[in-house]
Amino acid sequence: MDNGESSTNDSSRPWESYNTVFTNAKAGMEGVDKEKVQRIVYEMSKGSKYFQNEERKEALMKQKIEHMRERSTKLSSTDLSNYQKVVDRRILELEATRDLSRIWLHVDMDAFYAAVETLSNPSLEGKPMAVGGLSMISTANYEARKFGVRAAMPGFIARKLCPELIFVPVDFTKYTHYSELTRKVFRNYDPHFIAGSLDEAYLDITVVCRERGLSGGEIAEELRSSVYSETGLTCSAGVAANRLLAKVCSDINKPNGQFILQNDRSTVMTFISSLPIRKWIKIGGIGKVTEHILKDALGIKTCEDMVQKGSLLYALFSQSSADFFLSVGLGLGGTDSPEARSRKSISSERTFSATGDEKLLYSKLAEIAEMLSDDMKKEGLKARTLTLKLKTATFEIKSRAVSLQRYTCSSEDILKHATKLLKAELPVSVRLIGLRMSQFSDEIRNSDPSQETITKFIIQKDSSRQNLDDNDYDGSKNCISNDESLGLSFDTHETSYDQLKDVEYEEQSEIDADKVIPNQEFKKEERPRVSEGDALLIKHKECRPDTSHSTNDAPNTEAVTVFPQMEPLLWIDGYKCNLCGIELPPSFVEERQEHSDFHLAQRLQNEESCSSSSTTPTSKRRILGKEKANSKLKKQKQDHKHIPIHTFFTKTNQNSFSYLKLIFQKRNQEEMKMVLNLISPKLNLSPFNTLGEPKPIPSMSDILTSSRTRNLDLKIQTLGPFFRVTGKNIDTGGEVGRAEGVVRPWFGKGLVLHLDTIKLTKETMKMEKSVLGVGLYVGAVAIRHGYDCGCRTAQLLAIYDSDLYHSKLVRFYRRIGFEEVKEVSGSSIGDMADMLVWGGVGTRMDASIHHLLLKWSKVFLKSKI
DNA sequence: GCGGATCAC
DNA sequence: TATGGTGATCCGC
Incomplete structure (x- = not known):
């Protein structure tokens, strides 16, 4: 849909615009011919489905950047100076949280999986090797990295870069074993170390350093040599005042090296602001997209920029994001000792x-x-x-x-x-x-067991959403863990909001406070949760909704006993009711509502007639509780014992055909024929032939089912009277054809189905050679749609392009059942209407929709048998 | 609560 | 021929 974007590539070096992550800075990549790598990756990827998706994502990213840029240009200088005040104050607050008293060490095993494999198979030593397979590699050793091979690269590309590359399959039990060995060492330095993954960890070595009178660097040396003697594996380490910095540091002298950043503010600031972009990219939380947004939309390339353009950040990002960026710029982050996080x-x-x-x-x-x-x-x-x-x-x-x-x-x-x-x-x-x-x-376990029950109650009760929000335990938990994940140890939210208000009052600024209010504020007040919980519990018991025929809940035992036959109503293929088989196009929203009411009514009738004694008042109330949207039904239910089904079908527009078919299926044929004539005498949409038998025309489901056997995935979208049918190859996802048009009144013909385009793409069509086949299917969905909308005629214009093409086109349409009506050449006044509608000259062709469906029925009904 | 995106390893 | 699996978080709706 959104292609044509890649044409902006520099034609001589198209690979330069293919932004892979594979050429980012990574230890061991220094001497690599990046252009060559990029070119090969591009050439191996180009044209693939994966590549196309990357292009699509890239286009989205550009859009995002553009949007951000626009927003930034709209900021007035008053806005910015107001936000600058926020930034200034925020910097002071953040500075106050700076904790230079701790020493953090980040250990990162060197090419961990690859190193473990080499250990268990020493013949691999010195040879380029990758752990993984042809489709994806997890880790490459340093010999392989010289060729540009790296983690997350598909193996077949890696092999192209380095033909003698050896592939070793992943074996997690091995890595876990060695990981455990390293962790034993880590525990000697910090029993509460934070494991980042199998191959990395954060250690707070403040205490060890102090107790043993050693510097962070000395401890790092010792730890690394200890890891080596225990496992035979090398690792790298970074030592700094917080985890964020330690992590950056551990990368600097990789592999088998370490870097120590002194715990001194000016050293930290010099370090952080001098960090080249390639280094700070790897600061946790800033990935490819964020990097581009910062750089391309806001011109932020270094940590220094983050501080200097802080007002932009606060103006354009959420508070928590802006806080994160700013603290990165200040070299802060991760000095606390967070509790071990449980999985979510x-x-x-x-x-x-x-x-x-x-x-x-x-x-x-x-x-x-x-x-x-x-x-x-x-x-x-x-x-x-x-x-x-x-x-x-x-x-x-x-x-x-x-x-x-x-x-x-x-x-x-x-x-x-x-x-x-x-x-x-x-x-x-x-x-x-x-x-x-x-x-x-x-997850919501609480010290107080009585509270747990209440909490569970609240959570289970869908309709108490509002109350749930007010008591949102997870919400407050998220706030805390956010800060943890960002490595920040301060509470940011309320203070800043107050500040902003100050600014507004003092400066009469035009800042939209809403933009800056944090999404989740800490609720510091005590929550009156027990009493509220009790109230909820009562409410819950009173009107617990029966939701058992919505699609997404577990069976409710009580409901099941009342209505053992109750099944959720689903629209098979988006068209066909799973309960009775009637078909209603998705656009018939109201009709669908009424249809589901019909089934509800049926159930109610059953309930009344078969077992009025076994039905408790409570269960009735439940049903009505869920269906209270339908007041009509409610009234019926209250006033009468039996609900006449036809009550639900009072509409008399052309859509009523669908209902009639339904009624036909459910009730006596003769009776329904009468109703049919009563409601819709003009339209010859009777589903019966003259003998009173249903006509064998293909239903939408027939067409869709049949198309699937031909590997076609057909979809119809509607927007008001407009529609679009798209056909995709089920296996490749590629579009093979489409039809577009509109349902409109036409002079003296009532509603007609006006086909604007029937387009077929040949390239992606690996299925059948027969263009006619795809055209027929796409056309059939459109035609059936017209039928569902009450059209009798379909019309199209075989556009006059060239003699040859035009005659082919006319022949094609004739084959599928259209007839030439007239030539629209613009030479007569009578052509004007057609010209206005079609915007061109050609041959107008019409077809009777019913006739078309009859003519095609064999094709589509075949697969049904 | 849901769905799309982003990120890390 | 061919582009992973697990877990977390955030934002907008």
Whole structure:
């Protein structure tokens, strides 16, 4: 859709604009011919789906940058000087938190996985080697890095860069074992060290240094040699006043080296502001995108700039982001000793070769649910939010989440809900499926057990959202952990807001306070949670909603006993009701609402007729509680024992056809024929032939189902009267054709389906040679859409381009069932209407929609048998 | 709460 | 031929 953006490349050196991360500064990359690496990476990637997605992401990033730039230019100098006041005060506050009394050490193992592999297979020594496979490598040793090979690079590109590269498969048990050995050493220096990952850690060595009268550098030397003697592995270390600086330092003399930054303010400031851009990029939290935004939109290239342009940062970013940038600029961050953080989610995901085959996808999903469930059981975790992650064949990431009523870790529960989530996305061609569970049951564990129950109650109760917010335990927790994750040890929020208000009052500034108010303020007041919780509990008991026919909750036992047959209403393929099979286009929002009301009414009828005694008043109230939006229904329910189904179908516009079909399916044919004539005598949309039999025209589902057997994924979007049908190759995700147009009244013909374009792309069509096939399918969806909208006629203009092309076009349309109506040449007054509508000359061709559907029905109904 | 993005390792 | 898996966070809605 958004291509054509890459044409800005310098044509002689297109690779220069392909921003891979592979040429960033990384230890061991100093002597690398970066241009060559970049060129090869570009050439290996160019044209691939992955590459296209990178281009798409890049375009988005540019947009973001442009937006940021625009916003920055709109800032007035008064704005900026006001924000500068905030910055000035903030700097003072941040300075006050500067703690130079601690000594932090960051250890980072050198090419950890590769080094471990070399240890267990010494013949690898001195040879370029990478841990991983042809699709992805995890780590490269230093010999390989000389060729530009590095972590996160696909193996096949690495091999191109270094043909003799040796690949070694990953073996996490090995790495975990060696990691544990290193950690034993770390514990001797700081029993509470923070493990960043298997191969790195932060140690607060203040105490060791003091007790043993050694400098940070001496301790680092000792630790590193101790690690070496225990494991045979080398590591690098950085020593500084805080974790952020220590981490930067450990990178400086990599591999097998160390760097010590004195705990002295001016040394720190000189160091940080002299840091070349390539170094501070790697400061945690600033990645590729943020870097570009800072640099390209705001001209911030160094840490010094961050302080100097602080007013810009505070004007354009959230408070917490701006605070983070500013503290980086001041060389602050991470002097506290945070408590060990507990995990907040657990997940499992797998990549495979892209497929749109539903059976296959469901079985992958089951495998992943199983893995996830196993992991959760191993960790003793139960959770209530399930997130499905998909990576499409075109590398786009999608996620879909549901929050369940109960905490669970069972693979059955997970799979059941995951399947629903996946089902709603089909058809889709994906290359990765992932499942994640979050919101653990013990996340809200509290010292007071009575409070825990109340909290659980609040959390479980969906409709108490407002109250939940007011008692948002997680919210306050997030605030704290944010600061931890940023390595900041100060509380930023309220003070700054007060300051800003001061500024506003003092200066009569025009700053929009909303922009600067932190998203999450600390709630410092005591929360009256027990009494509120009690009130909630009562409220909850009173009107706990029955949500069992929404798509995303766990079964409610009570509801199940009342309505054992109750299933959630879903629109299969986005079109077809799973309960009765009626089809309603997605754009028929109101109609769909009424349709679901219909099913509800049915249930109510069943309830009344089959077991009025077994139905408790409570359960009735529940149903109505959920459906209270429909006051019509409520009234019916209260006034009558039985609800006549036709009450729900009072509309008399052309859309009523859908209802009629429904009624036809549910009720006596004769009766319905009468209703049909009553409601819609003009339109010949009867689904019956003269014999009173349903006409065999393909339904939207028939068309979609049939198209899928041809590897086509068809979608229709509507915007008011406009519509667009797109057809994609299920496997590649590439677009193969589209139709666009509008449903409009036409002189004396009622509504017509006006087809603006039917476009077919040949290149991406690896499926059938037959253009006619794709055209037919795309066209059929459009035509069926017209049918659903009550159109009788479809019309199009075979545009006159050249003789040859035009006659081909006319022949094509004739083959699929259109007939020439007239030549629109602009030579007669009568052509004016057509000219105005079509904006060109050509052959106007019409077709009877019903006729087309009948004519095509064999094609689409074939697959049904 | 949800979904998209970003980030780190 | 071919571009990972796990976990966290933030922002906007």
